[in-house]
Amino acid sequence: MKLTKFGHSCIRLEGPEGRLVIDPGSFTEDESVERADAILVTHEHFDHFTEFRVRGAAEANRGLQVWTVAAVAELLTGLGDQLHVISHGDAFTAAGFEIEAHGTWHATLHPDMPAVTNTGFLIEQSLFHPGDALTVPDKPVSTLLLPVHTSWSRFSELIDWVREVAPERAVPMHDGALNPLGLAMADGLLGEHGPGINASYVRLNPLEEIDGI
Numbered sequence: 001m002k003l004t005k006f007g008h009s010c011i012r013l014e015g016p017e018g019r020l021v022i023d024p025g026s027f028t029e030d031e032s033v034e035r036a037d038a039i040l041v042t043h044e045h046f047d048h049f050t051e052f053r054v055r056g057a058a059e060a061n062r063g064l065q066v067w068t069v070a071a072v073a074e075l076l077t078g079l080g081d082q083l084h085v086i087s088h089g090d091a092f093t094a095a096g097f098e099i100e101a102h103g104t105w106h107a108t109l110h111p112d113m114p115a116v117t118n119t120g121f122l123i124e125q126s127l128f129h130p131g132d133a134l135t136v137p138d139k140p141v142s143t144l145l146l147p148v149h150t151s152w153s154r155f156s157e158l159i160d161w162v163r164e165v166a167p168e169r170a171v172p173m174h175d176g177a178l179n180p181l182g183l184a185m186a187d188g189l190l191g192e193h194g195p196g197i198n199a200s201y202v203r204l205n206p207l208e209e210i211d212g213i
Contacts (some may be wrong), residue, residue, distance in 0.1 A: 001013050001014060001015040001097070001123075001124070001130070001211075001213050002014045002015075002168050002209055002210070002211050002213075003127070003143075003171070003204075003209065003211075003213045004207065004208070004209045005171070005173065005204035005205070005206060005207070005208055005209075006024070006027055006028045006029050006031075006206055006207065007025075007027040007028045007029055007032075007034040007176050007206050008023075008027035008047055008048075008173065008174060008175065008177075009022075009023045009025060009027075009028075009047065009048055009131075009145075009147065009173050009174045009176075010022065010023050010024045010028040010029075010032050011023075011027060011129065011173070012032060012036070012146040012158045013095075013097065013123060013127070013143065013213070015095070015096050015097060016096060017037075017095060017096020017097075017182050018037030018038065018095030018096050018097075019035055019036045019037050019038075019095055019126075019142065020038045020039075020040065020094055020095040020097050020123070021033050021036045021038070021039045021040070022039075022040045022041075022042070022121060022129050023040070023041060023042055023048040023049065023129070023131065023157075024039065024049075024050065024053050024054065024123055025045070025047040025048040025075050026043075026046045026047055026050050027047055027176035027177075028050075028053070029157075029206065029207070030053065032053075033053055033054070033056075034057075034172045035056040035061075036057055036061070036064055036073070036095075037061075037063065037064060037065070037094075037095035037096075037211060038064065038065045038066070038067070038094035038095040038097075039057065039064065039065075039066045039067075040057075040066075040067050040068065040094065040099070040121050040129075041054065041066070041068035041069070042068075042069070042118050042119055042120060042121070042129065042130075042131025042132065043069060043071070043072065043106055043116055043117060043118040043119070044071045044072050044075070044116065044117075045116070045132065047174075047176065048131065048132070049068075049072055049075075050192065052073050053079065053153035054066060055076060055078065055079070058076075058079050058082050058083075058096075058198055059150045060165060061063065062082070063068075064082060064093060065083075065084065065095075066079065066082055066083050066084065067073050067084045067085075067086050067094055067099075068083075068085065068086065069085070069086065069103070069118070070085050070117070071116070071117055073085045078112065079212065082156055084093075086101045086119060087101060087104065087117075087119060088101055088102060088103055088104045088172075089101060090118055095122050096125055097124055097146055098122070098123075098125070099121050099122065099123055099124075100122040100125075100137075100139075101116060101119045101121060101122075102119065102120045102121070102122055102128070102130075102135050102138075103119050103120045103130065103131070103133050104117060104118070104119065105117060105118055105133065105157070106118035106131070106132045106133055106152075107132055107133045107134060107150070107152040107153065108152060109151055109152050118131045118132050119131065119134045120133060120135050120137075122137050122139065122141070123213075125139060125140070126141070126142040126143060126213060127141070127142065127143040127144075127145070127213050128141045128144050128145065128165070128167075129145045130145065130147065132152065132174075134153065134157065134158075134159060134161040135136060136161070136164050136165055137165070140166075141165050141166070141167045142167060142169065142213070143167060143168065143169045143170075143171060144162060144165050144167035144169070144170045144171070144192065144199070145170075145171050145173050145213050146158065146162060146170045146171065146172050146173065146174075147173060147174030148172045148173070148174060148175050148178075148186040148190060149174055149175050149177060149178050149182065149186060150174055153190050155186075155190070158190065159189075159190065159194070159195055159196075161195055162190075162198070162199055163197060163198050163213065166198065166199070167199050168199060169199055169200045169201075169202055170190070170197055170199045170200070170201050170202070170208075171202050171203075171204060172187070172190065172201070172203055172204075183203075186192030187201070187203055191203075
């Protein structure tokens, strides 16, 4: 399958049976959902989910299917049988891809803030998009999408998380608020010049693609 990175935490996967988009949020290019066959949303935060973009894509293509957590589904009423609610442990097929849901909660921002649900997606027993959590799937991961700039993590935690998941490759995301200097700092700490994540580190710029995920 081919992976295209869009702004911030959005990616698109293309396989023989269709196009799958994950987390088209407010920092994401409109073209991310063009000709999509399925959309997955990990949680409700604006940088991962924009109602107008998901709803617009679903209304423009009545064959498009959306899988997401209950909190997001409540914001997408009216989509009927195009909308599917998932939670940890569910398995389903979307756009020809075999998918498993892993995780229940968003990482803690602060104890005084309400907890938010978050479910990551393991695609084809290979690629894992965690959303906003450092979930460790109970299965091997080949390509890990790595949230490099968040309000809820430290670089030491990210490094230890990648080591625990033990992927072959880490692809940075969740970086839409970083300027070029911030991106360079993140790449320096998580790439080959950092303490070591025990995986290859492959940065993709927005709209850049790689094959063989």
